[in-house]
Amino acid sequence: MGSILKQNKLLLLITIVLSIISSIAYVYISIILKNVTDIALSGDLSAFKIVVIKSVLYLIILGLISYIYSICSKRLVCNIVQALRKKVFDGILRRNKEDFARVNTADYISAFTNDIKLIEEGWILPLLTLLQNAVIFIGALVVLFIISPIIALFLIGCFVLMLIVPAIFGKGLQDRQDRLSKQLSILTTKIKDVLSGYEVIKSYNIGRHIQTQFNDKNNEAVTARFRADKLMAASESLSEILAYLTLFSGFFIGAYLIIVGKISAGTLLALIQLSSSFVNPLMIIMQSLPHIQGVKPVLKRLDDFSNYEVTSFIGTHEPSFEKYIKAENISFSYNGDQKVLVDINLTIKRNKKYAIVGHSGCGKSTLIKLLTGCYSGFQGSITYDGTNICELDTEKLNKMIAVIHQNVYMFDDSIKENIYLYESFSQNELEHVLEVSGVNKFINLTPNGLESSVGENGSNISGGQRQRIAIARALIQNKPFLILDEGTAAIDMQNAYDIENRLLKLKDLTLLTITHNMNNDILRMYDEIIYMENGKIVETGRLDELLSHDSSFQRFFYLVKEETVAL
């Protein structure tokens, strides 16, 4: 937050200066009131006229200063909120895939929406209010000292007494604001889940169940808000009672001093005005402090997001894949307990074609994730042309590898932009990838060809069409290493066959395919089939070699074929 305030230091300075000027000007009203009262009591009409004119002019100038202050403080709030959002966003973008996946996406959304709102309401605005009122408070105290040191000393004593309010409520408010932030995050997760799973909810008629779940989360969020507000109300009420007690006591002391002839009526009026200039800001300060203290955990949460630093994969070496990628004795577990990969040894040679096959859950996708630098906590080593993956610059590594998953993400934009990903390419490059990916087979059926919108996450097009666009997107970048993680599973058999066939014929491409399709003609074209079982590579070789003898792969191969025929 300090850096954000530094970025806005000029605006902050102007706001503070204006705040000081308007606050002092506000305090000076008591002096004017004293003069008016004393002039009225003296019966001097001409002096009275002059003081009225001066007062009106004074109030106009005060109004103008207040207006400019108000505009500056609002601009400052906008700037801080904008910078805070940007900082959090930058922090999220800096994350590597492994760390990004550790946090639920709804938590990120909640940080941008709920948490930033909590900071705006509980930190930025109260801080500005605090600043302005602190100046009024100090100004009033100084004038009070000049007019009546006894009352000033008494009010200082009251101020010390009022400091107990933030001390009593600060910690409790922090806990409750933290809880509120977490409950809002859980509610956001639920909402996101419902919107993403809308089709399932409708198809399986589970609206009522989901409604109950939503109501529970909604209730919990509202309860958390109310608990925080209740404590805030207690804190505000105590501040108010103490403030009024101070005001009354000051007034009674003033009244006593007038009875014993120590002060004039004008001074008493000034004292009354000053007491409210002293007590009201004091009350506001005491009410703002718990707000500011309360949002500390939320501020810390946002700080954690924005100050994120990558700790794994911090290598800077330029990755090279001219010859091979080698995995040696790789073992890996997601939860530190159960091993998903066990002692994997594998060499991927440049421009060769590999198919990874095996039963569902045997670790195929996990192996790909490790090879492409998504997870760091594995045993063994992965090297690119001899350099350990941990020493490589992962951003540059990502530029070498394209991975197409079964569920590809489509931006809500045209087919063309989803292929180009906002870069530019030549017409020849475009035509080539449209041909290889099979996009050209359906592009004429869309309303505006390549300019047709795919809709939110590709909702206007079919799953197979999405995958073909994803293949075109990967190919146009001309990356040397393409991974299809069941990347053609949503495409019909004939088209999937044609696409894979064309990819297998690309000489300058290293292809690694995870597939459940046991098509002899296609599998025969691969240089190596890697068969996995329970996290281990059990057999490798060309299709005919593996089928030529009794092997685990052979049994798997015919089993899948039987299952496919049965379907």
Ligand SMILES: Nc1ncnc2c1ncn2[C@@H]1O[C@H](COP(=O)(O)OP(=O)(O)OP(=O)(O)O)[C@@H](O)[C@H]1O
């Ligand atoms: N992010 C994750 N956190 C925890 N466990 C995971 C995670 N991803 C996968 N797993 C577990 O790791 C094991 C291997 O999963 P993986 O996705 O690698 O299998 P797969 O062979 O690709 O399966 P499929 O063919 O069904 O896609 C499974 O038991 C799975 O439940």
